[in-house]
Amino acid sequence: MKENTKDRIDLILATIPDSPGCYQYFDEKGTIIYVGKAKNLKKRVTSYFNKEHDNNKTRVLVKQIRDIKYIVVDSEEDALLLENNLIKQYRPRYNVLLKDDKTYPSIVVKNEYFPRVFQTRNIVRDGSQYYGPYPSVYTAKVMLQMLKDIYPIRTCKYPLTPETIAQGKYKECLQYHIKRCKAPCIGLQSLEEYMKNVSEIKEILKGNISHIAKILYEKMQQLAVELRFEEAQAIKEKYEIIENYRSKSTVVTPMLHNIDVFSFAENERSAYINFLHIGNGAIVQAHTFEYRKKLDEEKEELLGLGIIEMRKRFESNAREIIVPFDLDLQLEGITFTIPQRGDKKKLLELSEMNVRQYKIDRLKQAEKLNPEQRNTRLLKEIQTQLQLKKLPAHIECFDNSNIQGSDAVAACVVFIMGKPSKKDYRKYIIKTVEGPDDYASMKEVVYRRYKRLKEEGAPLPDLIITDGGKGQMEVVREVIEDELHLEIPITGLAKDKKHRTSEFLYGSPPTSLGLARQSPLFHLLEQMQNEVHRFAITFHKEKRSKRQTASELDQIKGIGEKTKVLLLREYKSVKRIKKASPEELKKLIGEAKVALLKEGLTK
Incomplete structure (x- = not known):
């Protein structure tokens, strides 16, 4: 490190505050090579320069630092959020790399007259409400299919307004004839009835499935008491669809609501984190992702990054987070729990099972692409x-x-x-x-x-x-x-x-x-x-x-292995070879070798 650079860094270290915040390291080209967060900026940043690091990558990082900048924030939570944003924005060389950076599907309830409900990856700030994101297209489709089975929601893209409906601009489509839509486009369904369905859809998408199931059950019973059996049967079919879905997704008592669960696994190169969001005892969201390590990051640091990333991505407002080990992490209004028994322990074990399986699957995928990697791991x-x-x-x-x-x-x-x-x-x-x-x-x-x-x-x-x-x-x-x-x-x-x-x-x-x-x-x-x-x-x-097929032929000079094979294949034994006439032998091995053979066998 050059003298003037060292002087500048020493000056920064001397004046950096004892406050929470984020720091950024720059190389000689002015490129951000590392972003970090700290409860105490002075202690954390100074530690990089006043001790010898065991990790070789950390030593290389320190040698490349030519400038330091920092941002002071009010709390550790703000520092975590800022760090997460800066890493995503600049993708510094020495920060852990989130391998899972793709856009995930959500289900949107559009802000429009007779709202449509569909799957999308594009978030448009037009007043529409988005639910998710879902960890896979399949998960989103299962939820969407369940909603369509229960509620007759329109799928057409007509720009419906009271005026266009009144003017009869549109015609009913196939969805109406197969009873998947009640044709609000031609005025056969009122806005009030339609929006009541939309309201229930929103509750289901929020995870309040048991609440909707209860409402449907009470409505079904009331219709039965009033002897309105056909209407009761229609409600019953919806209730059974929801109950079937809920029974498959419920993992613990419905009393456990609005809880996040995180688990952790790692190897030398990667860290794996599983996230579950629990609503009414059911898994509402589930996702596992991977960080590629760059320095000698502690598991507590990596899990902390993962918690911030997933809560932000899935817009979780859970006030309780279940974790597998202690974290030096404080989030306002959030309780961290390390369960020892009961349903919460069961949730943690389920999350841990998923993160272990994801780790195994990633390893198998990598080894299929690069078989040598498997042998290296086993060695x-x-x-x-x-x-x-x-x-x-x-x-x-x-x-x-x-x-x-x-x-x-x-x-x-x-x-x-x-x-x-x-x-x-x-x-x-x-x-x-x-x-x-x-x-x-x-x-x-x-x-x-x-x-x-x-x-x-x-x-x-x-x-x-x-x-x-x-x-x-x-x-x-x-x-x-x-x-x-x-x-x-x-x-x-x-x-x-x-x-x-x-x-x-x-x-x-x-x-x-x-x-x-x-x-x-x-x-x-x-x-x-x-x-x-x-x-x-x-x-x-x-x-x-070789020992068993050894014979007198092996001792005859000039009779090689090929000649020996020819003779034994034709005559089967040395005894028969001796009885064979010179004319017969001559046709098989030639005159010169016949002379050598006869001479050798008469000794």
Whole structure:
């Protein structure tokens, strides 16, 4: 930081007030690179410059600051609202990025004669009333369809006025004939009756569904008492539609009304926040969104941003907010609750279930677009589970194969970033071990493998996986640590009685890490174990097959593998080849090789 810039920043830090407000950091081009809010501007802004930051991104941010501006406000709530607006306006490089910035559908009751009710994304300040926004088009359509099933609201775009209706300018449409509209356009429905329906629609859109259901029920009963059964039946049909919708949406007691619920989940790169608005025990609005992290933001800070964003977007005036943990956040007239039991706890658990599912879904979507991302995540999980110093990008797995000690072989397969690297696979014929001794065989192969890599200065793996339990792990450890003096983490994959992968072992003494059998990490490790086993078995079969097909032909100089195959395919055995005439053989392999063959077989 240049001297004159440092002097200017020092001056700002010396004079900045102890008030709540928002601060903005600018780079050398005069671009806003970060916006923040604080209860105490002086303490917060000064903290960026008077201490060493652990987070590398924060250190980079501080190095780029060339100017500071701030706005003083009356309260922390005002600071939060201002911060939210400034981030949206300037989209600074180092602020968390709301990945969910699209326009959501609302339902509008138009400010017009015989108001229309329809779905829209455009907010027009013409006196119309907007409800929502809804988290998806589907949700808005379900609500709109329910309203249309109950109330005969016009869908035409005629500019209705008392004069145009009286003059008979319009004609009834199909909606009238299928009884979805009462044709106010030609004067068949009064404005008073129509507006009464609109009034009830507004109550439903506000979330007061139970209130409307109660009114309809009482009206139905009254009509029945007056023996007006046809009218009572029409009201009953509306009542049943509303009750059906309400039963599907109610999650807790209807006594819980006008409450916001927030829950939080995160990973290294993103924070996920779920928002539910509860009216009369039902979920009126629900939405989950994602923030992309830029600095080392605390979860309390991120959830605070999310609360302000969602309450503003969905125009919530709830006086109680249910949250999963304490927040250093004060909003005027708002109570924050961390429930421990009961219906409010049930609401929080429902929100948490949704935010967890959203996090999983986002991860799956990202991994489908970029499959390598999945393997990186699983390798990081291995790194965390084993507390490794570095990501196990290079993993090597070993397995032995023999039948009662005969044709003993071993195999090493290599995985780079979770994928098989077949060009690096290696086969080993056991040379120093007699009889079926898996421990001794493993010891020989591991010693040969890493002694050579050490001598050649070749890259060593970040992790070794043995196909076996504690005994195999100890044998490998003795070679790696005691004999070769190398530092390579060692794990074991043990199998159960049905020869299925059952345990992932690590440590000294080895202990099971208890991975869930259905987890993606377990499947990756199982894939590695199956691959090394397949490779070892294949090599063993090849070696055994060669030994079993060995014959006198192998000892004859000039008779190669192809000639041998031709002869055995034609005559099936060496005995028959000996009995064959030179003329027959000559047609098959040529005169020169016949001479070599006869000479070799007569020795």
